[in-house]
Amino acid sequence: MAPLTLALVGIGKIAVDQHVPALAASADWRLGATVSRHGTVPGVPAYTDMAQMLDAHPEVSVVSLALPPVPRFAAAKAALLAGRHVMLEKPPGATLAEVHALAALAAARGLTLYTTWHSRMAHAVAPAKAWLADKTVTKATITWREDVRKWHPGQDWVFEPGGMGVFDPGINALSIMTHILPDPVHLQSAELEFPANRQTPIAARLSFSGNVSADFDWRQTGPQTWDIQVQTPQGSLALRMGGNVLEIDGQPSGGANSLMGEYPALYARMAELVRQGQSEVDLTPMIHVADALTLGRRIQTEDFSF
Structure with missing residues (x-):
């Protein structure tokens, strides 16, 4: 072809x-x-x-x-x-x-x-979704902490209106969450930390229905943390490395310690959609960000500069 x-x-x-x-x-x-x-x-x-x-x-x-x-x-x-x-x-x-x-x-x-939601294409997301499909989630915790200076060096637009701040990476976690949880959740409260000299948050703590919470921070140096942990009566699941590594009950259970498979999968899907004459529009992760910016309690923190 x-x-x-x-x-x-x-x-x-x-x-x-x-x-x-x-x-x-x-x-x-x-x-x-x-x-x-x-x-x-x-x-x-x-x-x-x-x-x-x-x-x-x-x-x-x-x-x-x-x-x-x-x-x-x-x-x-x-x-x-x-x-x-x-x-x-x-x-x-x-x-x-x-x-x-x-x-x-x-x-x-x-x-x-x-x-596109590239984190949904991470190696372990599909098997995590399959494992959770018939289970009842009792608790889920998202920890998504990275260094904005590493991933967006000098890119001031991320702190301007519309740039989304820490939700630029945080929405990756939300895209996985909305894909793998067997039941939908909605935001109940949020705390958002805004540097005094910036227009978008540098950190956020979110609380959802269903005992689901998220901790986003753009100030982490050293090793980066992209983890989702889910507890059920039938056992626990953890996604590491941004959804690329899967653990079941604390034991390795598949995936690959690499981020490089996500965009090839996106482009393969786009080719498929074009050839089939279809569209795929999912705004669920973005809805949670909009809700956080609506419900969030603003906390002012120290100035940030690159």
Whole structure:
């Protein structure tokens, strides 16, 4: 089957680290163009203007957006209006309403829209979901602590309105939680720590129905912590390494200690959706973030700088 030609928009750290290697290794895809203010991919036609790229490359049938959330809507709308299928990096937008608008536009034009959640593609998430499917969860604890300076070096946009702050990584945990728990939960309370000089939180503590809690922090140095622990009357489950390593009752039970399988799986799924003429739009993780920003009690903490 001939590969699909794709344009990658936003050549920043996540694009270079994950999107570009995943595309290069896939027989499903050919990277036909890029759009970015500064970044390029060697050997690939590069543009700084979205409209110019769309006009110059009618062979591009799919646009993958790795832009920050705030400018993503305009780029996604332009791609859909130009008749191109669209793949959205997480979170799929800056607001829930704009993603609903994109979904309606894609449906009206018979195009694929895919809201990706890369952490759901981690090696151990599917077996964790299967193990929990027939069980009653009595408690679940999420601990997601990492170093913003390592993963977003100098990227001030993450602390601007729409940048989501610590929910940028925290939504990865929420995407796993909403996928593996056998019953839905809803937020009951939240505490959000905002640096005095920033517009989005650097830490958050969330309490959900069903005895589920989450602790997010962007100030952890040294080893990073991406853990989800679930207790049931039939035993306990733990997901480590961002959902890539599975433990059942404290014993290793599958997965792989690597993050590199997530984006190849996303692009395989996008190819499948396009060829089947389907869309996949799930906003559940983002709903929990919106609820946290609505219910959250604001705590001011010390200034933060990169």
